[in-house]
Structure formats: structure tokens, C-alpha cells
Amino acid sequence: MVELTRRPLRASRAAVGLVVVGLVLAACTSSATPAPTAAPAASGAASGAASKAPSAAPTIASAKFAGAGPVLTLDVTKSGDLVSVDIIILSQGNLVRHDATGIPKLEMAESITNSTDGLTVTIKLKPNLKYSDGTAVTSADIKDIVDRQLNGGANSVFIASVKSAEVVDAVTAKLTLKYPDPDLWNGLSARAMALNPAAKVAADKDYFLHPVSAGPYMVKEFTPNKSFTMVENPNFVGGPMVVKQIELVNVPDATSKVLQLNNKLIDFAWDIPIAAKDSLTKDLRQFVIRVGGANTVYVNMNPTGKAGSKFADARVRQAMSLALDRQAVADTAFLGLVKPLTSFWYDCPDICTPGALPNGGKQDLVAAQKLMDAAGVKEIKAEMLVSSTRGGWKEGATIVAQQLAKIGVNLTVNPVDEATWNAATAADNFEVIFNGGATSPQVTMASWFGNGFSAIHSGYAKTAGHDAVVALIDKMASELDVAKRKDLMTQIQKIGADTMPMIPVVERIALDGIWLPVPALTVADLTPGYIIMQTVAEQTAGKAAGK
Amino acid sequence: MQARRVGGLRLPTRSPLLRIIARSVLVAVSVTWVSFSLMRLTPGDPAILLLGDQATDELIARMREQLGLNGTYLEQLGRYLSQLAQGDMGKSVVFGVPVTTLIAQAVPVTLQLMLVSITMTVILAVPIAVYVSLNPKGRGASAFLVLASLFVSTPAFFTGLLALLIAAVWLKIAPVAGIVGNLPEAITYLWLPSLVIALALVPILARVLIASITDTLREEFVEVAIVRGVRGWTFAWRYLIRPSIAPTLSLLSYIVGTLFASAVVVELVFNLPGTGTLLVGAVSGRDYPLVQGIVLFSGVFVVVIGAFADIVTVRIDPRVGR
Numbered sequence: 001m002v003e004l005t006r007r008p009l010r011a012s013r014a015a016v017g018l019v020v021v022g023l024v025l026a027a028c029t030s031s032a033t034p035a036p037t038a039a040p041a042a043s044g045a046a047s048g049a050a051s052k053a054p055s056a057a058p059t060i061a062s063a064k065f066a067g068a069g070p071v072l073t074l075d076v077t078k079s080g081d082l083v084s085v086d087i088i089i090l091s092q093g094n095l096v097r098h099d100a101t102g103i104p105k106l107e108m109a110e111s112i113t114n115s116t117d118g119l120t121v122t123i124k125l126k127p128n129l130k131y132s133d134g135t136a137v138t139s140a141d142i143k144d145i146v147d148r149q150l151n152g153g154a155n156s157v158f159i160a161s162v163k164s165a166e167v168v169d170a171v172t173a174k175l176t177l178k179y180p181d182p183d184l185w186n187g188l189s190a191r192a193m194a195l196n197p198a199a200k201v202a203a204d205k206d207y208f209l210h211p212v213s214a215g216p217y218m219v220k221e222f223t224p225n226k227s228f229t230m231v232e233n234p235n236f237v238g239g240p241m242v243v244k245q246i247e248l249v250n251v252p253d254a255t256s257k258v259l260q261l262n263n264k265l266i267d268f269a270w271d272i273p274i275a276a277k278d279s280l281t282k283d284l285r286q287f288v289i290r291v292g293g294a295n296t297v298y299v300n301m302n303p304t305g306k307a308g309s310k311f312a313d314a315r316v317r318q319a320m321s322l323a324l325d326r327q328a329v330a331d332t333a334f335l336g337l338v339k340p341l342t343s344f345w346y347d348c349p350d351i352c353t354p355g356a357l358p359n360g361g362k363q364d365l366v367a368a369q370k371l372m373d374a375a376g377v378k379e380i381k382a383e384m385l386v387s388s389t390r391g392g393w394k395e396g397a398t399i400v401a402q403q404l405a406k407i408g409v410n411l412t413v414n415p416v417d418e419a420t421w422n423a424a425t426a427a428d429n430f431e432v433i434f435n436g437g438a439t440s441p442q443v444t445m446a447s448w449f450g451n452g453f454s455a456i457h458s459g460y461a462k463t464a465g466h467d468a469v470v471a472l473i474d475k476m477a478s479e480l481d482v483a484k485r486k487d488l489m490t491q492i493q494k495i496g497a498d499t500m501p502m503i504p505v506v507e508r509i510a511l512d513g514i515w516l517p518v519p520a521l522t523v524a525d526l527t528p529g530y531i532i533m534q535t536v537a538e539q540t541a542g543k544a545a546g547k
Numbered sequence: 548m549q550a551r552r553v554g555g556l557r558l559p560t561r562s563p564l565l566r567i568i569a570r571s572v573l574v575a576v577s578v579t580w581v582s583f584s585l586m587r588l589t590p591g592d593p594a595i596l597l598l599g600d601q602a603t604d605e606l607i608a609r610m611r612e613q614l615g616l617n618g619t620y621l622e623q624l625g626r627y628l629s630q631l632a633q634g635d636m637g638k639s640v641v642f643g644v645p646v647t648t649l650i651a652q653a654v655p656v657t658l659q660l661m662l663v664s665i666t667m668t669v670i671l672a673v674p675i676a677v678y679v680s681l682n683p684k685g686r687g688a689s690a691f692l693v694l695a696s697l698f699v700s701t702p703a704f705f706t707g708l709l710a711l712l713i714a715a716v717w718l719k720i721a722p723v724a725g726i727v728g729n730l731p732e733a734i735t736y737l738w739l740p741s742l743v744i745a746l747a748l749v750p751i752l753a754r755v756l757i758a759s760i761t762d763t764l765r766e767e768f769v770e771v772a773i774v775r776g777v778r779g780w781t782f783a784w785r786y787l788i789r790p791s792i793a794p795t796l797s798l799l800s801y802i803v804g805t806l807f808a809s810a811v812v813v814e815l816v817f818n819l820p821g822t823g824t825l826l827v828g829a830v831s832g833r834d835y836p837l838v839q840g841i842v843l844f845s846g847v848f849v850v851v852i853g854a855f856a857d858i859v860t861v862r863i864d865p866r867v868g869r
Contacts, residue, residue: 070828072597072641079597152609154598209644224642225828226652226820251724252827255708256818259716259723419591419833426595426607456604 062245063267063516066257070250071228074219075208076145076194077153085155085191086270087248091230092194093137093214095123096185097238104185108137108195108214108237112188118180118480123188125171130235132218135197139173144198146175157443158192159184161477180478182485183443216241225250243516254391261513271510274391277335284513288337296341297393299384299400299503300425300433303459310380310431316409317500318358319371323407324400325363330506333395337511341504344448344493351486356493357504368407379408382431385424388415390436391511397434400505428459436508446473448502449492460501469495571850578846582839583627587620593640593833614640616835627839636843637836641829646840649825654844657821659730660814661806663741668748668802675749676756677783680764695750703809707743707816714739724818740817744809748802755798759791766790796860800853807845 067083076088089097095109106112110126129137146165149156161181166174181187195214201207211219216238217230228248232241249266251257254273261269262281272280280286299320301311311317326340339346343356359367372378386397394415401411411432416424424430437444448455450473455461469492476488594610611617615626615637630637636646679688698706714721726736763769764787772786807822814823822841829837 070642073643078643081597152606152613154606154610156606157603223652224639224644225649225825251818252824253815253818255711256724256816259711260725260818263716263723265723265725417591417831419589419593419596419831422595423590423592426592 060243060516062247063243064247064249064265066249066251066260066266066269068271069252070225071222071248072224073208074211074222076155076192077148078208080154087228087230088194089189089191089215090246091213091215091217091219092196092211093129093131093237094189094195095142095193096188098189104189109188112185114180114480118478119177121175121177121184122168123173123175126237127171129214129237131197131212131214132233132235133212134235135200135212136170137195137197137214138170139167140198141195142173142193143167144201145193145195148201149192153192155192158187158189161187179474180480182480183477217246220245261515264515267516268512268514270512271391272513274335274337274511275395277337277511280513284515286511286513288509288511296345296504297338297396297434297436297506297508299505300435301502302428302430302432303463303501310382313375313377314499315371315375316377316380317503318498319368319375319407320404320409321361321500321503322358322364322368322371323409324403324503324505326361326505328403329396329399333399334392334506334509338507338509340506344496344504345444346507351482351489353486353490353493356490356497358497361504363403365406372407377408379410381410382412384411384413384432384434385421385430386413386415386434387418387421389418393434393436396505400434435502445489445492446477449473449496455501460499463499463501465495465499469499571847571854574850575843575847579628579631579839579843580624582842583624583835584620586833586835586838587623589830589833591833592616593835596832597641616640627836636840639829639834639837641832641834641837646836649837650822650840650844653820653822653825655729656726656819657807657810657814657823659733660737660741660744660810660819660821661803662730663734663737664744664748664806664809665802667738667741667745668752671745672749672752672756673788676753676760677787679753680757680760680787683761691750691753695754698746699750701747703743703747703812704816706746707740707813710739710743711816726819736817736819740813740819743813743816744806747809748805752795752798752802755795756788756791759794760787763787763791793860796856799856800849803852804849807849 067086069081069083071087072081072084073079074084074088074091076085076092079085094107095112096104097107098104108125108129109123111122111124113122113124114120115122123139123142125137125139125142131137143165146159146162149159150162150164161177161179161184163176163178166176168174177184187193196207196211200212209222209224213219213230213233214235214237216233216236218233220229220231222228229245230248231245232239232243234240251260251266251269254276257266257269258272258276258279260266261272261284262279272286277286301317301320303311303317330336330338330340340361341357342354342361343352345352355361384397384401387393394413397411397413397415401413404411413434421430421433421435425433437448446455449460449469451461451470455466460466472488472492472495476485476492479485479488592607592611594607594614594616598606598610608617616623618626627637636650638645639649642649675691679685679691682688711721711723715723721739722736726733730737768790769786772782777786810821811823811826813819814821815827818824822845826838826841828834829841
């Protein structure tokens with residue numbers, strides 16, 4: 001029977017084969033199909049990146065940026081996530097904007113002056129400022145954003161020193177502070193204080209789906225979780241921009257991001273997996289930036305919570321710090337792209353204190369073992385949570401665990417998603433977390449050593465002598481003299497080295513890649529990290545060429 | 548319509564449509580409750596994720612209230628079911644827009660991916676099944692068995708990455724990622740991810756079809772057809788495939804369920820903005836209403852497709868309905 005049917009079916013098999021081949025061939029015409037981005041131009045996927053005259057900055061009609069995730073909201077009072085903040089910085093006006101070196105500079109504010117006691121700050125806007133729709137920017141807009149932040153805004157921590165705001169005249173607003181705040185200019189940057197017309201915000205509940213802009217770009221199209229495009233704002237006080245349009249794409253899968261970057265489907269990618277460094281095409285410009293003002297990847301122990309007695313003795317924590325070979329972590333987990341830390345922060349130029357860690361951050365296993373013996377602890381077994389998605393963190397945690405095993409601290413590395421370790425921290429339900437910090441040194445210090453998130457939830461705020469640290473942090477928060485601030489910072493770090501609530505390991509970095517024909521983008525020393533997109537946009541606008 | 552009584556309840560047992568509706572409602576309720584409960588049991592808090600690492604306890608509490616996440620488990624479940632009864636799936640706590648809007652944006656991509664995947668699966672599986680059934684001891688049958696085991700046991704993310712490497716990077720015959728437009732022009736973006744899904748489904752469909760065709764070949768009407776001189780496509784379709792197709796139709800709901808599951812991985816690898824990608828983001832961000840909405844939609848969709856398959860099966864082979 002089988003033999004009987006084979007023959008008649010031959011023709012039909014051939015037909016089916018032809019259909020399959022036809023389908024595949026039809027599909028394979030994709031090689032001639034335009035990519036889902038703009039057509040490639042002179043460099044990368046940027047379209048129109050052609051007019052690069054020697055005397056003028058290049059203009060780029062359109063570019064595609066891939067951030068670390070989708071834009072969640074354009075309302076800076078609703079989310080502290082860095083992708084949204086990055087975009088808000090670009091698409092809304094700021095009183096103060098960080099420059100490429102991370103220094104806050106006046107943008108829409110003509111002046112910001114302090115009273116002699118430091119408790120009143122007067123902000124005067126530049127004359128004739130306008131939003132993208134022609135509406136005048138007024139001091140009422142300053143009061144509005146202060147009020148909204150102070151009323152439970154997601155980024156209110158950055159203007160924690162502000163008690164209230166009032167309108168003096170159309171272009172002048174007055175802030176009343178709870179204490180003098182040398183860090184206020186950082187707080188007045190877009191992370192907390194993006195300006196929008198107060199009347200429109202109040203009248204339209206969907207305003208932040210289609211906001212106007214006083215910043216470098218204005219929103220052209222925003223569909224949450226789908227698409228985001230912004231175009232140059234002709235009324236921007238710092239314009240014009242050379243990149244005329246920026247489209248933000250969300251590429252959740254790391255491999256896909258690398259492939260798209262290599263194939264020039266995106267022009268700039270932030271936070272490429274470090275492990276993919278050698279997979280990037282040679283033509284692509286790679287660069288590394290330190291993330292955030294704190295710039296550290298660290299090990300956070302829980303001295304009083306679930307782990308209780310395991311890490312209660314400060315000598316154990318000091319021993320753990322001394323047992324670390326930070327250079328090995330930097331070289332192996334982060335492919336040599338980061339520097340090992342010698343203090344609680346990177347070696348910043350103004351208020352940091354290099355070498356503040358015990359033995360300057362260098363490994364000393366003998367001293368570490370002595371401390372363990374003095375504490376009477378022979379062995380510790382604990383779980384170390386680590387983000388499963390952050391580049392190099394799992395590897396870093398694994399190396400740290402191997403090194404700490406040499407002094408009897410046996411940590412089981414448990415990679416979990418971000419929500420899980422955030423929740424574990426908030427619930428005081430962890431033993432050890434391999435973590436990273438990313439805000440200004442002052443805010444971070446309050447978080448780690450003062451009465452902030454980390455200190456409270458790791459139990460450090462309950463430890464003996466904590467009040468003394470809090471007093472120093474409060475004093476530093478209102479100290480306007482840089483030398484005195486550095487001295488206070490040194491004192492705080494000294495206490496930190498003695499009590500060691502968290503063990504700094506290496507700098508925190510992000511690996512980025514860019515195809516854009518940027519004239520002079522030197523970003524190796526950039527800080528803080530969240531200004532990178534802004535900086536890329538500004539640099540491509542020719543500002544690095546001395547504009 | 549025949550009916551039976553259970554307690555005081557008169558259950559329509561003979562009406563396929565009513566059975567389907569009853570089953571769909573039951574599944575929808577179960578899926579809703581399970582997804583709601585699982586998300587609450589999962590560690591993580593969307594308020595903390597939204598606020599970032601500088602959140603204070605006070606801010607977290609206020610944010611939870613703003614997001615409607617305050618109250619006990621039962622209070623939250625009550626609120627959610629009450630909303631759902633009014634046809635409201637709620638708002639995404641992460642994006643602040645209605646869940647239905649986000650799902651409506653993503654569904655067309657997933658449905659197109661599923662359509663192309665099913666088409667590819669059928670186009671590949673049917674001829675393979677016929678060939679192997681007629682040549683059960685040939686080299687082709689052996690090769691099929693080996694390849695089938697290989698593809699069924701290989702995870703979709705690995706096959707996807709391999710396919711990307713070969714087709715998109717080396718051969719450059721497929722785009723690296725994304726999708727533009729809709730079918731039919733979007734076929735250029737969908738054929739490779741669909742092929743990845745089809746490679747896992749073809750062995751399953753083909754095996755069922757092979758078993759069914761092998762049974763059919765033993766039927767008298769097949770021999771009669773051969774004696775009568777029926778040949779070619781007429782023979783293949785009327786005497787082999789059609790009588791053998793009923794068991795494969797019952798696989799349809801399984802295939803659709805598998806497609807939804809595969810879409811999660813494949814959409815991520817190929818950067819397609821469908822329900823799979825949406826679900827991954829929603830789970831990562833602990834976006835409870837969005838996760839619940841996607842799971843509910845997928846569950847009901849699978850049930851409806853399964854019911855449709857049941858009806859068609861009965862139409863094709865009335866013995867099944869008896």
C-alpha cells in the first residue's frame with residue numbers, strides 16, 4: 001500500500017516543497033528591507049549626519065538612543081527611575097544643568113543667591129524665557145514644582161532642605177530652607193525640579209503625556225511603553241541643538257542591544273553588558289562612565305536584622321574589607337574597566353578622601369584573620385543577594401565570595417531580580433547584598449551612614465555611636481565652606497572605616513557605545529552618570545567644539 | 548437541549564456553546580485569582596522600584612497609596628474584582644495608563660507572530676508527517692526523529708540566539724530585531740522568530756499527525772480508494788490528511804498556549820513589542836494590574852481557541868462529539 005501511494009504523492013511533495021522554498025525566499029528578501037530605524041547615513045543609524053563643515057558643528061537630523069529601559073513617566077514627581085529622569089533632563093527645562101564634567105551650571109536661572117544666614121535662596125529667571133508653545137516661563141512654575149515635590153514627590157529627597165517656595169514677582173521666586181544647603185544646586189537640577197507651566201499641569205490630568213518644554217528638546221510623540229520621540233525645542237535658552245530629533249528605543253534583551261548597536265540600528269546605547277565588550281564591532285566608539293556621584297559597587301551587610309549576630313561585630317566587617325582583593329574584582333568581573341576603591345567614594349577632586357579604607361583598600365589576609373580571631377568568629381555562613389541583570393555584578397559577587405571564604409566567611413551568591421533585592425532591603429530581610437550606589441556624595445552619605453534608606457534598612461542606624469555620624473552628616477549638609485566640608489567628609493569616612501557598615505569594592509561604571517560623529521566627546525571622567533544622555537546630546541550639538 | 552441537574556442547578560451539558568462559555572468563565576476567574584495571588588506572593592514592591600534607592604518609608608507609603616496598593620490582600624482583591632466586573636482592568640502602576648491600552652498596543656504583534664508561526668508549523672509539519680507515515684523505516688523518518696528530539700529539547704532562547712547569529716549576523720538574510728508595519732509586509736521581520744517557534748512545534752504536530760495517518764492507512768476506505776485508482780493530492784487530502792486531522796485539532800489550544808509561552812522568550816530575543824515583552828517588563832516592575840491583565844487575556848484567548856478547535860473537531864469527525 002505504501003508503495004502504491006508513493007508515486008502519486010511525488011508531485012504533491014514537490015509542490016509542498018516549492019511552497020516552503022517560496023515562503024523562505026520571500027522572507028529572505030528582508031536583506032533588502034530597510035531596518036526598523038532610520039536609514040543609515042554617514043555614521044551609525046543617524047540620518048542626515050552629513051553636513052560636517054570644518055567651521056560649523058555637524059548637524060544630525062535624527063538619532064536613535066537605547067536607554068536602560070522604557071520611559072515610565074515624564075512627571076518628575078512620579079518616578080525616580082533613571083531612564084525617565086534622563087529623558088526629563090532632555091525634554092524639560094532646568095534652573096540648573098550639570099555640564100559635561102558634572103558641575104551644575106545656571107541654565108534658566110539668571111542667578112541663584114543665598115541670604116547671609118543661608119536660609120533663604122532667591123532664584124531669578126533669565127528674561128523672556130518661553131516654553132516650546134510660546135507660553136512664558138514664570139516663577140509660579142518654580143513654586144509649582146517645589147510644591148508638588150514636597151507634597152510626596154518621588155524626588156523630594158533632592159530638595160529635602162527646602163521648606164517652602166513663594167513667588168516674589170513674575171521672574172523671581174524665593175525658597176525658604178530648613179538649613180543652609182551647599183548641595184542645593186544639585187537638587188535644583190532636573191532630577192527634582194523640571195519646569196512646566198503650572199496652569200497647564202493643573203488643568204490637564206494627562207499633561208505629562210504631551211508636555212510642552214523649556215528644555216533642549218520637546219516631546220513629539222510619547223506612547224507609554226511603546227514609543228518616544230523628541231525634537232529640538234526652538235525656544236530652548238541653550239540651543240540650537242545639532243541632533244534635531246532623538247528617538248528612544250527600549251531594548252530589554254542585552255544580546256539584542258549589542259546586535260542592534262553592532263549593526264548600526266541604534267546610534268547610542270547606554271549600559272551595554274560588560275561581558276559583551278569584546279563582541280562590539282571595532283569601528284564603534286566605546287566609552288565607560290562612572291555611574292552616579294557615589295560611584296561605588298559595595299557589599300552591604302546586615303548587622304542587626306535577620307543575620308543578627310553574624311555581622312554584629314565591627315571587627316568582622318573590617319576583616320571582610322581587608323580580605324578583599326579589589327584589583328582582582330576590577331580586572332576579572334569588570335574586565336579592567338573600573339578602578340578598585342581606596343575610600344568610600346571614587347577619588348573625586350573636591351571633597352573625597354583617597355585611601356580612607358583600612359590599609360588603603362589593599363588586601364591583607366593576615367590582618368583580616370587576626371581581626372576574625374579577635375572577634376572570636378571562626379566561620380560565618382550567609383546568603384549574598386545580587387542583581388541578576390546588572391553587568392558584572394554576579395561575577396563580582398562570586399569573586400568576593402571566593403575571597404571572603406579564605407577568612408571563613410562563606411557567602412552563597414544568590415542572583416535575584418531587582419525588585420526582589422529592593423524588597424529584601426526595604427523589609428530588612430537580608431544577610432548580605434552586593435549592591436551599587438548612584439547619587440551625589442552627600443545624599444549617598446545620608447543614605448549609608450545617616451538616616452537614609454540603606455542605613456535604616458541595614459540596621460546600621462540602630463548601632464551604637466550612630467548619632468555621632470548623623471551629627472557630622474547634618475553639619476556637612478549645611479557647611480558651605482569646601483575645605484570644612486572635606487574635613488567633615490574625612491571624619492565621616494574615618495568612622496565609616498571603623499564601623500564598616502558597607503564595604504566599598506570598585507567604582508560603579510556603565511559601558512556605552514556611540515556611532516554619532518561627536519567632535520570631542522571625552523566622557524571618561526563624567527559624573528554623575530545620569531547626565532550621560534544629556535551630555536551626548538549636548539556634545540553632538542557642538543558644545544564640545546567650544547560653542 | 549438535554550440538561551442535567553446538579554443540586555438545584557440545571558447545567559446545560561449538550562450545548563457546546565454554553566459549555567464553552569461556562570468553561571471560559573471558570574478559567575478566567577481561576578486565572579485572575581491565581582495571577583493576582585502569585586504577584587502578591589512574589590517579593591518586590593512597585594512603589595520602591597518607582598522611587599529608586601533614595602526612597603524613605605514615608606514616600607513609599609504615600610506612593611503605595613497613590614498606586615492603590617494599600618490595604619489587605621482581600622481588600623485589594625475585592626477592589627480588583629469589582630473593577631473587572633465593570634470591564635475595567637485598571638491602570639498600570641508603572642506607566643499610569645489603562646492596562647487595556649497597553650495590551651491593545653502589544654496584542655497585534657503577538658497575534659501576527661502566532662499566525663505566521665502556526666502557518667509555518669502546518670506547512671512544515673503536514674508534508675513531513677505524510678512522508679514519514681508513508682516511509683516509516685526510511686532515512687527521512689530517522690532524520691525526523693533525531694531532529695525532532697533536538698528541537699523539542701532545545702530552549703527557545705538558545706534557538707533564537709542561534710538563528711539570529713546565523714540568519715541575521717552571518718547570512719544577513721533577516722533583520723537583527725524589531726518589526727515595522729503589519730502583515731503582509733511585516734513577514735520580513737516575523738519569519739525568523741516564527742521559524743524559531745515553529746521548530747519546537749513542528750515535531751509535536753508532526754508526531755501526532757504521523758500516528759493518526761498511520762492509523763488511517765489501516766482503514767478499509769483507504770484501500771478502496773487505492774483500488775479505485777485515486778491518486779495525488781486528492782488521495783493525500785481526502786483519504787489521508789482529512790480523516791487524520793481531528794487529533795491534531797485538539798492540539799490547537801495546546802499550541803496556542805505554547806505560542807504565548809514561547810512569545811515571552813522569542814519576542815525578547817528579537818525585540819518585538821508584543822505581549823511577551825510587555826509581560827516580562829510588567830513582572831520585572833511588579834506592575835500587578837498589567838501582569839494580571841496580560842495573564843487574563845492570554846488565558847481567555849487560549850480557552851476560546853480551544854473551544855473553537857473542539858467545535859471544528861466535531862464538525863470534521865462527528866464521532867468525537869458522541
